[in-house]
Amino acid sequence: MDNRAPLPLSRRTFLIVGVVTATAMVLPPFISAKACAANAAQPIKSAVSLSVNGEQRTLDLDTRTTLLDALREHLQLTGTKKGCDHGQCGACTVIVDGRRINACLTLAVMHDGAKVTTIEGLGTPEKLHPMQAAFIKHDGYQCGYCTPGQICSAVAVLEEIRAGIPSHASASLTDSPRLIASELQERMSGNICRCGAYSNIIEAITEVAEANV
Numbered sequence: 001m002d003n004r005a006p007l008p009l010s011r012r013t014f015l016i017v018g019v020v021t022a023t024a025m026v027l028p029p030f031i032s033a034k035a036c037a038a039n040a041a042q043p044i045k046s047a048v049s050l051s052v053n054g055e056q057r058t059l060d061l062d063t064r065t066t067l068l069d070a071l072r073e074h075l076q077l078t079g080t081k082k083g084c085d086h087g088q089c090g091a092c093t094v095i096v097d098g099r100r101i102n103a104c105l106t107l108a109v110m111h112d113g114a115k116v117t118t119i120e121g122l123g124t125p126e127k128l129h130p131m132q133a134a135f136i137k138h139d140g141y142q143c144g145y146c147t148p149g150q151i152c153s154a155v156a157v158l159e160e161i162r163a164g165i166p167s168h169a170s171a172s173l174t175d176s177p178r179l180i181a182s183e184l185q186e187r188m189s190g191n192i193c194r195c196g197a198y199s200n201i202i203e204a205i206t207e208v209a210e211a212n213v
């Protein structure tokens with residue numbers, strides 16, 4: 001009879017065995033790194049038609065292209081900014097069919113036939129949108145990087161409030177939302193400003209809301 005105790009596994013051996021076992025469980029044997037690379041090198045393309053700032057545009061895009069990259073890299077509309085590219089900062093906010101969205105979090109092919117408005121479509125240097133003019137008047141920016149997204153978001157926020165859509169900060173789900181700072185702050189909370197121009201941004205939005213333009 002063998003009374004010897006089993007040899008203890010060293011920590012290093014234990015870790016190596018664990019990693020090898022986990023890899024074998026996760027990766028089917030027929031998927032090699034080479035095969036993955038080959039697939040990635042052959043993009044699937046698709047035609048995408050968008051109405052961008054009132055102009056009909058058709059693009060032949062890799063289906064993995066985000067709406068943000070379609071606007072910036074394919075249509076050269078660089079007013080829409082890429083901040084985090086992860087849906088966390090709001091710098092890429094554009095208006096699609098009347099609703100604001102983070103363009104970095106959505107694929108362009110998902111919006112075939114949609115109407116997209118970017119900061120370039122809201123106003124021009126000669127004829128500013130009232131929200132653009134209010135941001136300038138109230139000094140609602142410093143470096144300006146977040147500003148296009150802030151302005152697109154603010155324009156959509158006023159539409160939401162006028163349409164009676166409540167927010168998390170609304171006191172009632174059925175009464176019209178009130179045009180107060182806490183309501184605007186809640187609705188604009190997805191747009192981050194590293195320069196901290198928040199109070200001036202709220203003043204700018206409030207002015208446009210009260211002017212009802």
Ligand code: FES
Pocket residue numbers: 081082083084085086087088089090091092093102103104105
């Ligand atoms: Fe899209 Fe930050 S770049 S949310």
Ligand code: FES
Pocket residue numbers: 140141142143144145146147192193194195196197
């Ligand atoms: Fe600089 Fe907002 S103005 S990040």
